[in-house]
Amino acid sequence: MxxxxxxxxxxxxxxxxxxxxxxxxxxxxxxxxxxxxxxxxxxxxxxxxxxxxxxxxxxxxxxxxxxxxxxxxxxxxxxxxxxxxxxxxxxxxxxxxxxxxxxxxxxxxxxxxxxxxxxxxxxxxxxxxxxxxxxxxxxxxxxxxxxxxxxxxxxxxxxxxxxxxxxxxxxxxxxxxxxFDLKNYQFKLDNKGPLGWAGRVAPEKGLEDAVQVAAALEDTLVVWGFLEDKEYASKIEASVPSGTIEWRGYLDTEVFQNQLGACRAFINTPKWNEAYGNVVMEAMACGVPVVAYDRGGPSEIVKSGITGWLTTPDDIDELTQSISKIDQINRINCRDWAVETAxxxxxxxxxxxxxxxxxxx
Structure with a gap:
């Protein structure tokens, strides 16, 4: 009161x-x-x-x-x-x-x-x-x-x-x-979907690392976010096999969370000291485990081994290996952590x- x-x-x-x-x-x-x-x-x-x-x-x-x-x-x-x-x-x-x-x-x-x-x-x-x-x-x-x-x-x-x-x-x-208004993020139990990444498409967000992970796994990376640097995006796309990236653009929360929740894992690869990592918590609110660099805000909001995995910053091999362990994460833990803290x-x-x-x- x-x-x-x-x-x-x-x-x-x-x-x-x-x-x-x-x-x-x-x-x-x-x-x-x-x-x-x-x-x-x-x-x-x-x-x-x-x-x-x-x-x-x-x-x-x-x-x-x-x-x-x-x-x-x-x-x-x-x-x-x-x-x-x-x-x-x-x-x-x-x-x-x-x-x-x-x-x-x-x-x-x-x-x-x-x-x-x-x-x-x-x-x-x-x-x-x-x-x-x-x-x-x-x-x-x-x-x-x-x-x-x-x-x-x-x-x-x-x-x-x-x-x-x-x-x-x-x-x-x-x-x-x-x-976050957590009622806008619907929990999804299915863990068989694609890999996901979200953020402004700009160099400091490190999209190129997530794309390399998807290419190494011969998988698709779904990318959401405002296309801030078109030249940067074009260079990334040219560096991997055709079809590795599926661009979805900037979407409102209702549409974004529905698509995000279908991912089996969310990759977060900032090259700078991210203040918090909104998209990390948005993913967990949908039940999606997060594999993130142990850098900046995400290092405080991802519980390694419980809601995802924290990896050595800029180590793409470790990032790739952590994706293979994603089925060890209970998606319910991700949602519960979001409700408890955010x-x-x-x-x-x-x-x-x-x-x-x-x-x-």
Whole structure:
């Protein structure tokens, strides 16, 4: 039972409109936060790039869209790149709208992984909280997160300890995990289907390794996700026999989970320190065991030998061998683990507890 109805302003990712798939896991996280806070009786306003949409079960939230040029993702820049805001960039416009709305709100929760919202936090009266969505891919971002930790540590939260370890924080990190509407993911017992992989099709996601595993097993790899780098995808496809990859594209959750649940195993091959690994938990919510590199967030959410197998990062032979052991995993354990650790209701309670401590409600 809540003490007070919270009025929360959410800032969306500035690298693409919600529903485009460009925002990656942040899009799903935002939906879970909106739904969870509405269910708890709070009031939510989401400020997002023009073109954004919310699922029908989030319609009670106020959605304000803002036009502007997408912000370049830090993921695709050199680690020592400087901060750049495009002319007519959407990022400062999102922040301006959120700050204006915050005059009649309790707090802002920012999910934009960028320098400006972090930098401005100590300079305004509004209490801005930041759920950091990536590891330390940029020196500029690492420096700004570290700076804010020194002055306003309680305003920062992370998905996993692995992600938080990329930063030099003043104190122990606030870890929130993530959350999903698990009724949208149907458990499937059948373990005879294809191999699966999902994510933005971009080099840091390591799709080429999963494709090599499928080729070695003379199997098909079903691939879901936003095709961000077409040249990269073409090179991968040319490196293996025709038919090894079955491209499915970016799908909404209902269609995606139905197809995902038919897989006998899900492969996760990030080349960087993944903050959490939404698709890993989505697979387990469908009962699909996960074979993943022991790197980043997935190393904390896959229970090796129980919900799948963790393997040495970048070791394709070990990854391939682990697929052969997938029948040792009870698919019910995968679903149970998702229910135990990653419901959107529990996730939002953790967020509310974090914010409410700071604003004294």
């Amino acid at each position: 809540i003490v007070k109805s919270l009025k929360l302003i959410l800032i969306s990712t500035p690298i693409g409109f919600l529903g485009s798939g460009r925002g990656g896991g942040v899009e799903l996280t935002l939906t879970s936060i909106v739904k969870g806070f509405l269910d708890m009786g709070h009031r939510v306003t989401l400020v997002a790039p023009k073109g954004s949409i919310l699922p029908f079960d989030c319609e009670r939230a106020e959605l304000i869209t803002v036009g502007g040029i997408d912000q370049p993702s830090w993921q695709h820049q050199d680690s020592h790149a400087s901060m750049v805001i495009p002319l007519e960039g959407v990022l400062p416009k999102l922040l301006n709208v959120a700050l204006e709305l915050s005059k009649e709100a309790d707090a802002i929760l920012n999910l934009a992984y960028d320098w400006l919202p972090l930098w401005i936090t100590p300079l305004v009266e509004t209490k801005i909280f930041h759920l950091i969505s990536m590891g330390g891919v940029s020196k500029v971002m690492q420096n700004e997160v570290n700076n804010l930790s020194n002055t306003h540590h309680s305003r920062l939260a992370f998905h996993t300890y692995s992600q938080a370890s990329d930063y030099e924080l003043k104190d122990d990190p606030i870890i929130l995990g993530n959350g 419901s959107y209701q529990a996730f939002c309670k953790r967020i509310f507890s974090w914010i409410s401590r700071e604003i004294n409600i």
